[in-house]
Amino acid sequence: MLNLALAFAAGLLIGLIYKKRTKIDSILLLTIVAIVFYVGIEVGRSRAIFNVNLLILSVILSFSAIVFSVLFAHILTRGG
Amino acid sequence: MIHAVVLSFIVGVLAGIFLDLQLPGIFLDVTLMVMLFFIGYDLAVSINYKRLKKLILVSTKLVVATVAGSAFAGLLIALIFQRGMLTFLAASLGMGWYSLTGPLLLKFQGSNPGLLGFLANVLREIFTFIFYPLFYRHVEIAAVSMAGATSMDTTLPLIRKTSGSEVALVAIVHGWIISTLVPIILMYLLSTF
Numbered sequence: 001m002l003n004l005a006l007a008f009a010a011g012l013l014i015g016l017i018y019k020k021r022t023k024i025d026s027i028l029l030l031t032i033v034a035i036v037f038y039v040g041i042e043v044g045r046s047r048a049i050f051n052v053n054l055l056i057l058s059v060i061l062s063f064s065a066i067v068f069s070v071l072f073a074h075i076l077t078r079g080g
Numbered sequence: 081m082i083h084a085v086v087l088s089f090i091v092g093v094l095a096g097i098f099l100d101l102q103l104p105g106i107f108l109d110v111t112l113m114v115m116l117f118f119i120g121y122d123l124a125v126s127i128n129y130k131r132l133k134k135l136i137l138v139s140t141k142l143v144v145a146t147v148a149g150s151a152f153a154g155l156l157i158a159l160i161f162q163r164g165m166l167t168f169l170a171a172s173l174g175m176g177w178y179s180l181t182g183p184l185l186l187k188f189q190g191s192n193p194g195l196l197g198f199l200a201n202v203l204r205e206i207f208t209f210i211f212y213p214l215f216y217r218h219v220e221i222a223a224v225s226m227a228g229a230t231s232m233d234t235t236l237p238l239i240r241k242t243s244g245s246e247v248a249l250v251a252i253v254h255g256w257i258i259s260t261l262v263p264i265i266l267m268y269l270l271s272t273f
Contacts, residue, residue, distance in 0.1 A: 004233065007113035011120025021125050024118045028237035031115035033088040035234045036209060038108050039202060040092020041101055048199050049093065054192065058199035061157050065172045066207055066226040069149030070215055073222035076141040
């Protein structure tokens with residue numbers, strides 16, 4: 001957690017000093033792919049995807065949590 | 081982008097199942113550090129500081145919505161499927177933090193709840209990777225709530241790429257507050273009831 005906060009703070013600081021715009025989209029894509037690959041390995045190693053009942057319940061639970069969170073957020077943030 | 085995300089997930093799952101591949105924890109740490117460094121840099125050179133106060137207020141509203149929406153979903157699904165309310169509430173209130181929710185539920189409630197806590201929160205992260213761009217097109221900044229605790233780290237590059245620097249800042253504040261709340265809420269729930 002501290003490492004991540006420090007990396008973010010270092011980026012902010014260097015950005016404030018140099019103030020030079022750079023394209024970071026390809027770096028972001030690379031990090032997304034690396035993170036998702038890591039999550040995939042964890043899921044595969046846990047063999048969790050073979051427990052079908054739990055998998056179905058988890059899909060329903062996580063998707064409901066997403067839908068209700070976004071719905072409430074939309075209600076709260078509507079109109080600024 | 082979605083093709084790259086889905087493909088890397090499938091390759092990761094197959095590598096985990098068939099090769100029992102285990103990457104050192106430092107792999108994820110370094111990737112997250114690189115990503116946060118560049119997002120911090122990008123934020124510093126592009127943010128409009130006059131809007132900062134408003135963005136922090138929006139983040140707070142999103143936190144309330146994320147916690148309330150997750151809790152509501154957990155209770156609703158437990159009622160519909162006639163399952164343990166506490167297990168579903170806790171699994172849902174993990175808000176994407178699978179590496180914490182799975183082990184905590186395992187410790188307090190056993191292997192199946194632990195697996196549910198792990199899977200439901202991994203899926204929240206995966207669904208965010210898949211559906212965030214679609215949700216963002218329809219509800220704009222409210223879509224950040226779907227990412228839960230992951231909005232400050234793993235799903236942040238996607239949020240930044242889809243929605244820009246200002247929403248990335250909202251996502252960081254939102255994810256940071258949620259990440260602080262999740263251990264408190266889960267420990268309270270699981271040790272009290």
